[in-house]
Amino acid sequence: MATVGAAFTIVPRHVLGRGFVPPSDKLNIACIGVGGRGAWNVRGVSSENLVAFCDVDDERAAETYRAFPNVPRYKDFRVMLEREGDRIDAVVISTPDHTHAVAAMMAIQMGKHVYCEKPLTRTIYEARRLAEAAREKGVVTQMGNQGHAGEGTRQIREWIEAGAIGTVREIHFWTNRPIWPQAIERPLEAYHVPPTLAWDLWLGPAPERPYHPAYVPFKWRGWWDFGTGALGDMGCHIMDAAFWTFDLCDPVRVTAETTPVFPETAPLVSRVTYEFAARGNRPALRVVWRDGNLAPPRPPQWEKDRPWPPMDSGRCSSATRVC
DSSP states (O other): OHHHHHHHHSOOHHHHOTTOOOGGGSOEEEEEOOSTHHHHHHHHTTTSEEEEEEOSBHHHHHHHHHHSTTSOEESOHHHHHHHHGGGOSEEEEOSOHHHHHHHHHHHHHTTOEEEEOSSSOSSHHHHHHHHHHHHHHTOOEEEOOGGGGSHHHHHHHHHHHHTTTOOOOEEEEEOOOOOSOOSOOOOOOOOOOOTTBOHHHHHTTSOOOOOOTTTTTTGGGGBTTTOOHHHHHHHHHHTHHHHHHTTOOOOSEEEEEESSOOSSBOOSSEEEEEEEOOBTTBOOEEEEEEOTTOOOOOOTTSOTTSOSSSSSSEEEETTTTBO
């Protein structure tokens, strides 16, 4: 009977007709983190075979669990990968930043393809180790930088390569982030852990600390143990087009200015200036990042009746002040 069942599963595409993907052509995908942003990512791969879900918070994951009631559920991704590993082709990771590296590394070392939400990791060291492991295992990986696949990013590169806006020597980025609490001290109040949350698993590789609603959900982004602040949250999106277009690599100088610094959380506002040496036909380039609603100076060419900045987050080239 097993042989007969397999015969009905593996069917040539031409037998099924146009527009129908046979089950044998689909990926078997496991998802780690299925609430919040993870719920969107689950829907994004729902045309494939969803074989396992993992989330440490049943309440956050409830929407996804209701939508896909027959998919096995786990709280510990390590247990999920060990038990379901033979059935998994690829893993989608949508956890808080501090769990990205450990979850992705385990999946990669098992030979699973990985899609991991941004930022890829909390530290440069973690990112380099993941890149090494992916090359060694020969798996397909992708970070969740959706804008890179969009027309706007590619159009910017085409403009620069065609010389449409002249020589660029300075680029400014800005964002309204943080839109979560940061520049704060660690809270001292005592709270009971919600019954739906496995707090020890949520902490994962982070140093142990008592549960507090100042961390979850979403508010973890401003805490260095869990997140990467405004720059880590939005930099990979906003700065991507410029880094790709100008092939920016290691800066020769970085200068950071911030509001008061706190030991455990990111500052409320920061301005970071990167200096890049000339490379090939590209002159030296100055790149300035601003967050906390700190916008670049209004360009003199900007029409007085147009609001500045033109959007909450964006980029601006000093060649022609194209934003």
